[in-house]
Amino acid sequence: MAAYDPPCQACPLRAHPLFTPHDAAEVALIQSLKRRLVSFAAGETVIAEGQPDPPLYTLFSGWAFRYKTLRDGRRQILNFLLPGDFIGMQQKMSDVHLHGVETLSAATLCEFRRDAIWELHQRAPGLGFAVTWLTAHEEGLVDDNLLSVGRRSAAERVAALLILLFKRAAVLLADRGAAGVPFPLTQQHVADALGLSLVHTHRTLRRLDRLGLHRIDAGRLHLVNPRALERLADVYGDGMPPPRPLI
Amino acid sequence: MAAYDPPCQACPLRAHPLFTPHDAAEVALIQSLKRRLVSFAAGETVIAEGQPDPPLYTLFSGWAFRYKTLRDGRRQILNFLLPGDFIGMQQKMSDVHLHGVETLSAATLCEFRRDAIWELHQRAPGLGFAVTWLTAHEEGLVDDNLLSVGRRSAAERVAALLILLFKRAAVLLADRGAAGVPFPLTQQHVADALGLSLVHTHRTLRRLDRLGLHRIDAGRLHLVNPRALERLADVYGDGMPPPRPLI
DNA sequence: CGAAATGTTGACTATATTCAAGGCAAGTGG
DNA sequence: CCACTTGCCTTGAATATAGTCAACATTTCG
Numbered sequence: 002m003a004a005y006d007p008p009c010q011a012c013p014l015r016a017h018p019l020f021t022p023h024d025a026a027e028v029a030l031i032q033s034l035k036r037r038l039v040s041f042a043a044g045e046t047v048i049a050e051g052q053p054d055p056p057l058y059t060l061f062s063g064w065a066f067r068y069k070t071l072r073d074g075r076r077q078i079l080n081f082l083l084p085g086d087f088i089g090m091q092q093k094m095s096d097v098h099l100h101g102v103e104t105l106s107a108a109t110l111c112e113f114r115r116d117a118i119w120e121l122h123q124r125a126p127g128l129g130f131a132v133t134w135l136t137a138h139e140e141g142l143v144d145d146n147l148l149s150v151g152r153r154s155a156a157e158r159v160a161a162l163l164i165l166l167f168k169r170a171a172v173l174l175a176d177r178g179a180a181g182v183p184f185p186l187t188q189q190h191v192a193d194a195l196g197l198s199l200v201h202t203h204r205t206l207r208r209l210d211r212l213g214l215h216r217i218d219a220g221r222l223h224l225v226n227p228r229a230l231e232r233l234a235d236v237y238g239d240g241m242p243p244p245r246p247l248i
Numbered sequence: 249m250a251a252y253d254p255p256c257q258a259c260p261l262r263a264h265p266l267f268t269p270h271d272a273a274e275v276a277l278i279q280s281l282k283r284r285l286v287s288f289a290a291g292e293t294v295i296a297e298g299q300p301d302p303p304l305y306t307l308f309s310g311w312a313f314r315y316k317t318l319r320d321g322r323r324q325i326l327n328f329l330l331p332g333d334f335i336g337m338q339q340k341m342s343d344v345h346l347h348g349v350e351t352l353s354a355a356t357l358c359e360f361r362r363d364a365i366w367e368l369h370q371r372a373p374g375l376g377f378a379v380t381w382l383t384a385h386e387e388g389l390v391d392d393n394l395l396s397v398g399r400r401s402a403a404e405r406v407a408a409l410l411i412l413l414f415k416r417a418a419v420l421l422a423d424r425g426a427a428g429v430p431f432p433l434t435q436q437h438v439a440d441a442l443g444l445s446l447v448h449t450h451r452t453l454r455r456l457d458r459l460g461l462h463r464i465d466a467g468r469l470h471l472v473n474p475r476a477l478e479r480l481a482d483v484y485g486d487g488m489p490p491p492r493p494l495i
Numbered sequence: 496c497g498a499a500a501t502g503t504t505g506a507c508t509a510t511a512t513t514c515a516a517g518g519c520a521a522g523t524g525g
Numbered sequence: 526c527c528a529c530t531t532g533c534c535t536t537g538a539a540t541a542t543a544g545t546c547a548a549c550a551t552t553t554c555g
Contacts, residue, residue: 091387129380133337145316187500189501203504447536
């Protein structure tokens with residue numbers, strides 16, 4: 002399991018245009034706070050719900066999700082995590098419940114010392130700001146999901162989720178999603194993200210499929226009619242997202 | 249409208265045990281970034297949905313909420329804002345939709361220069377960290393609300409909301425909520441926060457009231473049977489929340 | 496190849512929404 | 526002071542949306 006583990010200075014993710022460049026001193030600081038690269042198979046628990054004081058991670062490859070459950074097992078997926086996402090902020094500082102993190106696909110994560118947030122703020126204000134940026138950005142994603150779950154119909158929710166995941170995945174790919182994007186979610190994951198039952202999620206997916214709006218096939222998602230999906234979901238795309246920090 | 253406007257050094261909120269003390273230099277920095285104190289009546293818009301590059305605020309007195317709407321007017325309340333909450337982070341850095349902020353009661357807010365976040369990070373790492381803390385904490389609140397809206401039944405949602413708002417309001421009061429806490433929400437606000445229709449929200453509130461779980465009366469909320477509410481909502485309280493920063 | 500996970504479908508039920516109406520309290524203007 | 530409006534709360538009846546239950550098919554994987 003000796004995974005490909007480049008130094009931060011040579012991180013291929015960092016070379017991607019989606020991410021803002023950081024100067025050499027900042028990257029060296031990040032490297033110094035990094036403890037190791039950890040690998041997980043699909044469906045493994047990265048952070049258990051309720052785990053006290055878990056480490057911080059940056060997702061390096063693969064997909065994952067954050068979730069919460071009620072005592073009787075009902076599960077809500079809060080948001081999905083793609084390469085470059087910074088994980089574990091919410092855990093550190095909260096009187097409220099904790100969430101879990103689980104992989105959707107095989108995944109590797111850069112694990113950081115638990116005091117990394119403080120060190121970043123203390124020793125590199127630009128990176129402290131980056132942590133704030135990433136945290137606020139993630140809250141924006143949860144906000145959007147809450148709007149879906151609270152106020153969109155089942156079909157609208159599914160459409161909104163497909164569009165958002167497609168966009169997030171597409172910017173990470175060289176071909177911008179021309180041949181579809183990876184889609185490692187089961188229908189159960191979709192249901193748990195949208196606050197729907199498995200059966201109803203299935204029917205809704207089939208309906209949108211039969212209407213020619215999308216296609217999910219061999220673990221890849223294709224938006225056959227993105228305009229119709231956007232109209233249905235009331236989600237309109239702004240093209241390329243602004244570059245974001247990478248810790 | 250010459251509101252009571254003490255310097256940050258003498259801020260009565262800052263003296264409250266809910267908030268962590270900051271040293272004199274930090275408080276002076278906060279004061280220097282503060283532009284003015286602004287007052288709003290109940291039901292006014294503080295930040296319009298879609299307003300580009302709005303200012304930052306700390307809520308000084310009164311209640312407010314963040315929300316998003318769909319084009320046809322369906323509204324989702326994302327979370328409620330109480331004194332001490334820091335407002336406006338999500339707006340600054342996002343390719344995704346923007347939210348609005350509206351007051352529930354008469355309210356006063358400390359308005360900050362738009363570059364305050366950067367100045368705080370740059371000139372006082374401890375306050376940069378505080379901004380991150382507050383942002384992550386707020387995301388935790390949205391996470392909880394998403395769990396409710398996605399996976400709790402109507403009665404469970406109402407119970408969870410009443411408990412959470414009661415707790416947040418109670419710690420700010422001298423008597424810890426012994427005589428109830430202010431409750432400036434209409435049933436429409438509750439409905440919009442929980443993703444329910446107004447009518448169903450009303451029926452659910454009446455049911456919990458008739459079962460002797462709570463009472464809302466003259467704009468105040470009393471938890472008549474907090475234990476039963478906690479059991480229903482699957483929310484269990486940890487007593488006093490940890491102290492939090494105040495910008 | 497067999498087991499387990501995931502996807503699929505129909506029939507039935509429950510939960511929540513919509514529509515429609517009316518009540519009450521607070522504020523406004525004649 | 527009294528009509529009148531406005532906003533919020535309240536209720537019943539009809540309807541729609543989504544959930545549950547129960548099978549069975551298909552795919553994946555050891």
